[in-house]
Amino acid sequence: MRAWFRRRPRLDSKGVELLADGRRLAEEGRLADALDCFRLAAERAPDDPEPCLLAGRALVDLGCVDEAIEAFGQAAALAPAAAQPWREKGLALDRLGAHREAERAFAEAIARAPDDPDTHRLRGAALRHLSELPAAVDCLRRAAELAPDSADSWYDLGFTLAAAEQPGEGVEALERYLATAAHDHPRREAAERLLSLLHRRAEGREKTSE
Helix, strand or coil: CCCCCCCCCCCCHHHHHHHHHHHHHHHCCCHHHHHHHHHHHHHHCCCCHHHHHHHHHHHHHCCCHHHHHHHHHHHHHHCCCCCHHHHHHHHHHHHCCCHHHHHHHHHHHHHHCCCCHHHHHHHHHHHHHCCCHHHHHHHHHHHHHHCCCCHHHHHHHHHHHHHCCCHHHHHHHHHHHHHHCCCCCCCHHHHHHHHHHHHHHHHHHHHHHC
16 A cells, blocks of 8 residues: 555556565565565655665564664655654664654654554653653653553553652553453553552552551
8 A cells, every 4th residue: 555655656567566576575574585676666766755665664674774764764755744654764763772763753753643643652652761751641641542442552651650650640541451451461460560559659658648
């Protein structure tokens, strides 16, 4: 699909065939061959952003994250109104531990797609890594508002509220997580432990105030 950007397709029939071959090879795990196809497609249509984006994904999977970041940057330049290249650039930067640069990339994606809850959640996580907890809470709260049925959004919000010393709101968010998450959700046990800890802290504060 090419719906993530609005410009008309630039690829000729051979370029389209190369992209299809690249996707198939990537699904088969032949990432280096897939990357070759995407790069050949980019040569045929240097003003089309999709080969750059797909090359970036292949490079991430190959462990060439620095090159992937460059490819996502090229895709972003070719599709300036599109959020997807910025989002994937942010994910790649986050893999390198470059949380400030990742946060900025996610902010660029949000500017282009303000109602995407996943990107708000990713930006919130990056801000949490940077210890900018109030801003992280704002992002994660927005993610939960946009996707109230997303268990991960409520978990991340509750975890961050607890870190920000807002245990009451943290309890509420974690209870929303438990109400939303499947019984076998991988974060359920951690949420239950944190919720128990927050309740004990609240009880301790009540006894101290007495």
